[in-house]
Amino acid sequence: MISKSELRKTARTPTRLDKVDKAGASLSGRAYQQIRDEILRGDLSIGDVLSRRRLAKRLNMSFLPITEALKVLETEGLVESRPRIGTRVRVPNEQDIRDSNVIREALESQAARLSAQNMTAEDKKQLRTSARHLDQLQKMCAREHADSRFLFSVHTYHMEFHMRIAELSRSPGLRRAIEKEQVLIFNWLYDIAANQRTLPEGFHSTLAEALCSGDPLVADTAMRVHVQYGLDQVLERLANYDGGDAWRLKSTKS
Amino acid sequence: MISKSELRKTARTPTRLDKVDKAGASLSGRAYQQIRDEILRGDLSIGDVLSRRRLAKRLNMSFLPITEALKVLETEGLVESRPRIGTRVRVPNEQDIRDSNVIREALESQAARLSAQNMTAEDKKQLRTSARHLDQLQKMCAREHADSRFLFSVHTYHMEFHMRIAELSRSPGLRRAIEKEQVLIFNWLYDIAANQRTLPEGFHSTLAEALCSGDPLVADTAMRVHVQYGLDQVLERLANYDGGDAWRLKSTKS
DNA sequence: TTAACAATCATGATATATCAGAGATAAACC
DNA sequence: GGTTTATCTCTGATATATCATGATTGTTAA
Structure with a gap:
């Protein structure tokens, strides 16, 4: 069982919403x-x-x-x-989701390749731990209907897991590109596939092991499987979501 | 020998500078x-x-x-x-070029995978022809010192060759991403590596063959080799280029 | 001759005002 | 009642004006 404080501890990199950048200047x-x-x-x-x-x-x-x-x-x-x-x-639309996934697969498998070559022993240890935690968390989500607050934090943790791998590639540009693509599909997936689908046993641990193997090709393949998984479910849910041409007469709250 | 009219004929897709889009509206x-x-x-x-x-x-x-x-x-x-x-x-800077190349490798190898699966017999025929032409053109560039006008057109043809592959992936989003990345490094490479480096015999034909094989992995690998080639030379040339912090006192023509 | 300083200039950032087009609404007409 | 049409309000698009700041340059003092 994992507490929330423990959850935070493992995710040390503040790589998501809370970047202040120089963008705050203007x-x-x-x-x-x-x-x-x-x-x-x-x-x-x-x-x-x-x-x-x-x-x-x-x-x-x-x-x-x-x-x-x-x-x-x-x-x-x-x-x-x-x-x-x-x-x-x-x-x-469906094509957008498909394309986004194709690009994500390209970028993240590249990150997997580079990471597999660059990781230190310490990196591997941390990644394995994160993966284990993440698998446990998602198993919890699948079992009982957790509140949306908890679901969100798990999703955040998941995203940080992937961003960690992106960072391990040691290519700032690649990291940026992945972050951008993540952000793109973030709200889509989160909105549409709100209740998590069930994942294979040790879904992320398997991926972590592949990365730790040090073989770029193995890492590449594992990441592709990981990214591809569950695309169909998401697309299916999207089909029920319309919103096509209705531009006005929506909630005009902002 | 290839004439310029012939060169145009093969490159039928107007996928580059001359897109008018709805961007021209405002x-x-x-x-x-x-x-x-x-x-x-x-x-x-x-x-x-x-x-x-x-x-x-x-x-x-x-x-x-x-x-x-x-x-x-x-x-x-x-x-x-x-x-x-x-x-x-x-x-x-050097890191920018490196990153750009990493991303380009990721995206284009992905395109190669998808293309290998999607190409029709007609597509293969056209791609082989383009590759052969391109190889001939670049051999000409390497031999004699052509004028910059000609160099530019060859560069354009090269870019269109890659964009063709991007389109064969049948993923509009991936195509867009590749085009964007191409554009990014376009002027860098063109400015810096103005005189073309010599390329291996049949450089692009080899790539085309790999794509036509229909095996995603073969296509992927071939594209990676293709993209990686010559990165070092470009970086070396970049080192001679300064322009680091001098912001003003440049040609202020526009 | 050189170093500090002040005036000036150009830049991007922002605010305010106005314009033209698309939707919504309701009156008017059949 | 249903359809058309005129108007009205919303939108983003653009123009003009002003501001704060960094860069440049000319001046002055050591």
């Missing part, structure tokens, strides 16, 4: 961070309309910084905008 | 395209300073659309900006 940077966080936290869900003016009022700035922030978020694929109509949190 | 979209093209064409080279006001005057618009365009180009990694100091075409 107003547009702060707006970017704020909106991004709210999307990632789920405060804004898929399809929610983002009014520049309302956001400006809420964040205490003119809507020019907001516009820039949304522009960036749009190029990152987190929101979508149609001229003179509106901006909303992006609603992905 | 002023900021047009600005984005224009500036991007000029960087890619080499009219603006690495380190060149981009004054928003001058650009605004030159493109006949206020500098707000320019600002948005540069913001997007910045998130794409084509330009870099320091608050209240200036904006310039991005000057990559």
Whole structure:
């Protein structure tokens, strides 16, 4: 059994929402961070309309910084905008999910290759521990219906596990790319596949072992299996989610 | 021997600079395209300073659309900006090149895998032809000192060859990602390794054959070899290129 | 001659104001 | 009652103006 404090202890790298960056320097940077966080936290869900003016009022700035922030978020694929109509949190279609998974497979298998070559004994020990914890946590999720708060924290832990591997590749650029792609599918998966699917026994431990083997090809293959798993379930759930062309008349809370 | 008209004929997909998109609709979209093209064409080279006001005057618009365009180009990694100091075409360091290559390897090997599975007989035939042409063209470049106009067109042809493979993966998202990464390193490589290095005999034909084999793993490996080749030479040339902290006092032509 | 300093200039960041287009709404017409 | 149309409000897009800050340059004092 794992307590929450223990959970935090293993995840030492603050690699997710809580990066302050130099982006906080400018107003547009702060707006970017704020909106991004709210999307990632789920405060804004898929399809929610983002009014520049309302956001400006809420964040205490003119809507020019907001516009820039949304522009960036749009190029990152987190929101979508149609001229003179509106901006909303992006609603992905099946192809988007598929593509995202293809790219994720490419990037993370590359990270697996590099990590397998670069890991120290200490790295391996930590990764094995994380994997074991994660497997236990997810088994708990599958068994009883945990509250969404707990589900979220497990999801966060899962994400950090993958980001750890990305870091072990020792390629900052690759890490950034993976983080971006993770972020992209983050809210999609989290929103749609809210109740975790059941995973094979020792799902992450197996992956960790493959990485620790030191063989790039083995690591690559294991990661591909890992990423591919469960794509179909997600797609199936997505099918029930519409939100296609309804742009206005949504919850216009922000 | 290959004529230029023949060269065009084989490259049927207009997948590069000349995309008009819906980006041309808005002023900021047009600005984005224009500036991007000029960087890619080499009219603006690495380190060149981009004054928003001058650009605004030159493109006949206020500098707000320019600002948005540069913001997007910045998130794409084509330009870099320091608050209240200036904006310039991005000057990559060694790590940037390395990372870019790692990502490119990941994405393109993935494309190779998928392509190997998806290609029709017709696709294979066309790809083989393109590869043969490309090999011939590059051999010509290596032999005599061709003019930069010709070098550029060969480089373009090379890029289109890779984009063809990206398209054969049948994953629009992957294609987009590859194009973006290609664009990123495009001007770097073109500027720095202006005179082509000599390539192994039948460099691209070998790759094409691997793809046509239909085996994902073979295709993957071949693509990795292809991408990796010559990275060191590029890095060596980059070392001679400084431009580190000199922000102002550059050619302030735009 | 050189080092410190101050004025000036250019830059990006931001605010405010205005514009044009798309949807929604409701009145008017058949 | 159902359909059309006019208007009204919302949106993002753009222009202009102003601000704070870093860079440059010219001046002055040692």
